[in-house]
Amino acid sequence: MYSQDFIFILLFVVLGLALPMATLAMIGPLLRPKHPTKEKLKTYESGLDPVGDARVRYNVRYYLFALMFLAFDVETVFLYPWAVEYHNLGLYGFTEMLIFLVLLAIGLVYAWRKKVLEWK
Amino acid sequence: MFHWESTPLTGLSFLGMVIGAVVVLLIALAVVTYAIYFERKFIGWMQLRIGPNRVGPFGLFQSFADILKLLIKEDVIPDKADRIMFLLAPVIAFVPSFMVLAVIPFSSTHVFTAGLNVGVLYYLAISAITILGVVLGGWASNNKYSLIGGMRSAAQMISYEIPLGLSIVGVVLLSGSLNMNVIVAHQAKMWFIIPQIIGFVVFIIAGLAELNRTPFDLPEAESELVAGYHTEYSGFRFAFFMLTEYVYAFALAALATTLFLGGWSGPFLPSWLWFVIKTAAVIFFLFWVRATMPRMRGDQLMSFAWKVLIPVALFNLLLTGGLYLL
Amino acid sequence: MPELFGIPITGANIAFFVLALIILLSGVTVLMMDKLMHMAVALGGVFLGVAGIFILLGADFVGIVQIMIYAGAITILMVFALMLTQNGDETRTAQPHPTRTWLTLIFTVVFVGIIVIVLRSVQWPVSQNAIEPFTQPTVNLIAQALYHTYMIPFELVSLLLTAALVGAVLIARKEEE
Numbered sequence: 001m002y003s004q005d006f007i008f009i010l011l012f013v014v015l016g017l018a019l020p021m022a023t024l025a026m027i028g029p030l031l032r033p034k035h036p037t038k039e040k041l042k043t044y045e046s047g048l049d050p051v052g053d054a055r056v057r058y059n060v061r062y063y064l065f066a067l068m069f070l071a072f073d074v075e076t077v078f079l080y081p082w083a084v085e086y087h088n089l090g091l092y093g094f095t096e097m098l099i100f101l102v103l104l105a106i107g108l109v110y111a112w113r114k115k116v117l118e119w120k
Numbered sequence: 121m122f123h124w125e126s127t128p129l130t131g132l133s134f135l136g137m138v139i140g141a142v143v144v145l146l147i148a149l150a151v152v153t154y155a156i157y158f159e160r161k162f163i164g165w166m167q168l169r170i171g172p173n174r175v176g177p178f179g180l181f182q183s184f185a186d187i188l189k190l191l192i193k194e195d196v197i198p199d200k201a202d203r204i205m206f207l208l209a210p211v212i213a214f215v216p217s218f219m220v221l222a223v224i225p226f227s228s229t230h231v232f233t234a235g236l237n238v239g240v241l242y243y244l245a246i247s248a249i250t251i252l253g254v255v256l257g258g259w260a261s262n263n264k265y266s267l268i269g270g271m272r273s274a275a276q277m278i279s280y281e282i283p284l285g286l287s288i289v290g291v292v293l294l295s296g297s298l299n300m301n302v303i304v305a306h307q308a309k310m311w312f313i314i315p316q317i318i319g320f321v322v323f324i325i326a327g328l329a330e331l332n333r334t335p336f337d338l339p340e341a342e343s344e345l346v347a348g349y350h351t352e353y354s355g356f357r358f359a360f361f362m363l364t365e366y367v368y369a370f371a372l373a374a375l376a377t378t379l380f381l382g383g384w385s386g387p388f389l390p391s392w393l394w395f396v397i398k399t400a401a402v403i404f405f406l407f408w409v410r411a412t413m414p415r416m417r418g419d420q421l422m423s424f425a426w427k428v429l430i431p432v433a434l435f436n437l438l439l440t441g442g443l444y445l446l
Numbered sequence: 447m448p449e450l451f452g453i454p455i456t457g458a459n460i461a462f463f464v465l466a467l468i469i470l471l472s473g474v475t476v477l478m479m480d481k482l483m484h485m486a487v488a489l490g491g492v493f494l495g496v497a498g499i500f501i502l503l504g505a506d507f508v509g510i511v512q513i514m515i516y517a518g519a520i521t522i523l524m525v526f527a528l529m530l531t532q533n534g535d536e537t538r539t540a541q542p543h544p545t546r547t548w549l550t551l552i553f554t555v556v557f558v559g560i561i562v563i564v565l566r567s568v569q570w571p572v573s574q575n576a577i578e579p580f581t582q583p584t585v586n587l588i589a590q591a592l593y594h595t596y597m598i599p600f601e602l603v604s605l606l607l608t609a610a611l612v613g614a615v616l617i618a619r620k621e622e623e
Contacts, residue, residue, distance in 0.1 A: 078600070
């Protein structure tokens with residue numbers, strides 16, 4: 001049965017969780033020392049006292065890449081089933097995907113021309 | 121041929137699955153341990169140094185010493201950190217890195233492989249979860265270097281995930297399946313690296329960026345960001361971030377082998393040995409690149425993904441589709 | 447086969463209830479958390495649970511796509527939380543009046559009660575024949591539907607994606623000026 005493959009994957013999830021849990025939460029505390037001091041628990045900032053807090057509003061310059069990623073991620077998802085069935089779709093499928101890709105390429109070219117793909 | 125889906129689910133076959141999964145875990149840990157050793161050794165040789173040579177013969181036990189050292193180091197959780205998320209982040213990063221190994225066909229008998237019909241997509245989807253762990257670790261540390269490193273990692277990894285995904289579509293097109301076992305079977309006559317050479321180049325470049333390895337190691341640029349998103353992590357929690365990176369290096373090499381280099385297929389030698397040889401060659405290539413290339417400039421990084429890799433990958437796709445019709 | 451509340455205990459049923467529990471708990475956690483970053487992580491639990499349900503129903507392609515898209519989407523949610531709020535640390539505003547809390551509770555109980563009564567009183571149709579397993583991998587079935595039967599909607603999707611892309615660029619440009 002096909003579902004057995006997913007049982008196998010479930011085992012990987014369980015093992016993947018078990019390894020960090022065993023080493024970090026169970027074996028680790030027995031082996032490692034625990035002597036926290038005020039200095040040790042300070043946030044690192046090149047050896048100086050940290051200036052202010054890291055939790056200030058932080059302008060992530062590349063949020064446009066994030067938005068473009070979403071569009072292209074969806075596009076990739078459409079490409080996979082197309083590629084799988086390509087040998088049955090033939091020229092018809094090729095034309096279809098050509099239109100799809102050209103439309104998306106227009107979006108990419110637009111972003112390019114508007115110079116939002118640059119680092120500032 | 122053996123497949124999990126063709127055996128009935130009994131107690132015994134379930135036990136077999138458990139053993140299979142544990143073996144994969146042990147293999148992954150062993151590969152990581154010795155990948156780190158050989159990376160240091162090779163880069164040492166390339167720079168006319170000796171590399172690790174103190175612990176055991178030829179320094180063979182160096183990595184074990186390092187692991188032991190990390191295990192007995194204090195686990196410092198900064199006062200200002202977000203405690204729960206700080207503890208959770210390495211786990212979120214690690215689990216997917218191990219999960220992706222479930223679909224890699226290591227040998228011609230698929231005891232260690234789940235023959236998913238969506239195998240390739242499974243790899244991409246699961247590996248995307250790791251980005252969450254990285255961003256979360258950077259944020260939870262409440263440290264400026266960590267935060268900026270985490271953000272850089274996220275931007276880089278999502279940008280290069282697109283070309284990585286697109287470069288594989290050509291292979292899927294030629295084999296007509298997302299199932300890795302089928303993809304390997306389709307390469308009996310010719311490895312896909314030959315018809316998909318453009319795809320392979322894009323795949324390797326995007327893969328290097330996904331791994332945050334040189335020349336794309338900006339998120340961990342020591343000269344400006346200390347250690348990037350894991351600056352505040354110490355002891356074994358730090359070790360799990362490192363482990364994640366190297367398990368991915370192994371997984372990506374295994375994926376490259378499976379998709380482009382014919383997987384386990386090859387004459388004379390047993391299938392698993394072919395797989396080992398090819399994967400080791402790809403991993404060696406990663407080390408070689410690290411010893412050779414300088415770090416990329418920040419302003420080139422993003423535009424390279426969007427202006428070069430994605431158009432090239434799309435062009436490769438249309439080329440493959442067109443040639444397939446002829 | 448052993449039964450519990452009239453539901454046979456099978457692997458699939460156990461998996462369904464575990465997944466449903468994960469989805470509900472994560473969903474409640476999203477609402478309970480103060481910090482946006484914590485919410486984003488809990489939201490990840492919801493999406494993973496839903497992906498699990500898809501896979502359980504045999505729609506492996508949709509399940510994996512769910513993970514792929516939302517892993518990226520949650521990362522982006524985090525980036526935006528960092529950009530737009532006090533670093534994902536926005537604490538809750540003033541507590542609502544206690545009467546309001548009580549009223550909310552009463553209405554919720556009444557609402558859930560009505561839903562349960564309605565659900566229990568309807569005679570739901572039950573399929574008599576067993577569900578046929580898919581003859582082909584779901585990817586192929588989806589491809590045939592998408593690229594043969596629903597070709598025009600598929601092309602419209604690309605138009606939609608392009609519009610989204612152009613919109614994002616426009617917003618980004620406006621921000622800079």
